[in-house]
Amino acid sequence: MGMDKNLLLQKFAQTLDSALITEISEKGIFKSFKKDDIIIDIHQTLKFIPLLLTGDIKIIREDSDGNELLIYFLEAGDTCTMSLTCCLGTTKSKIRAVAEKDSTLVMIPVENMQKWFHNNESWRNFILQSYQIRFDEMLEAIDSLAFMKMDERLYKYLKNMAMVDGTKTISIKHQDIAEDLNTSRVVVSRLLKKLENENKIELGRNKIVMI
Known part of the structure; x- marks a missing residue:
């Protein structure tokens, strides 16, 4: 757990308060994925959201014929707001998250994510900022499809x-x-x-x- 908490501190010390980082290290589930592993799949019911500690993840959409399209990348210190949206509602995942390289994540249970959003300012700010960043990246993806x-x-x-x-x-x-x-x-x-x-x-x- 010490190493896990050290990774959290390295990536999120500037974003989340120390008490929350301790709570994440206790409540979160730490997982490792190899390159090309599917972390979240389309239509999956999500009971957690991922915080990326090491590695890179690509977020992909798929059409009815199985053709894939890259939406954006996640780097260490990021979370996937598409999975946040699914967790906050009752919908299933609309994206696939694939490890671009060997990656380490901490999975936050939905109930903790929702509780922290209401009672922890640093978490709330992190989530809202993540929404803004991913929204801008999706606009970029739309622009590149439409105009480039x-x-x-x-x-x-x-x-x-x-x-x-x-x-x-x-x-x-x-x-x-x-x-x-x-x-x-x-x-x-x-x-x-x-x-x-x-x-x-x-x-x-x-x-x-x-x-």
Whole structure:
């Protein structure tokens, strides 16, 4: 539990008060996930909300044919407000949360989340700020779908991925990018070559370097 509390302090000391961090370390369930593990699935009834301690998570929507579309990424210190909405009501999850890399989370039971929202100012502020951040990111996703050409969407996706990972070298397969952007691997490969010719990226084997 000591290590778990240390992780909480590292990621949330600037956001949540110390008494609440202690309570989270006692009431929360700490879980680890491997890359590509599904953390929350579509239509799942949620009895917890996740706080991300280490790693990255991608939040995905799916259509009736099983085509996926990336909505946004979560980084350490974030929570998923789409799961908050489901927990506060009685609806089932409308998103899929997938580990982008090996990740550690603490799962907050719904009853604690609701209680803290009413009686802890730091938690309430954290939740409301999270809503605002995710709302802005979803507007960005809508804008990119509506207004950006696929090569612009691809370059924006790569920049976001590099920012989340904190590196200029992105290890990813063309097929994985295609699935996130709901397009074909052939289109992704062609547009990556175009970006390389424009000196925006360098292509390697299953890796992309941002210039």
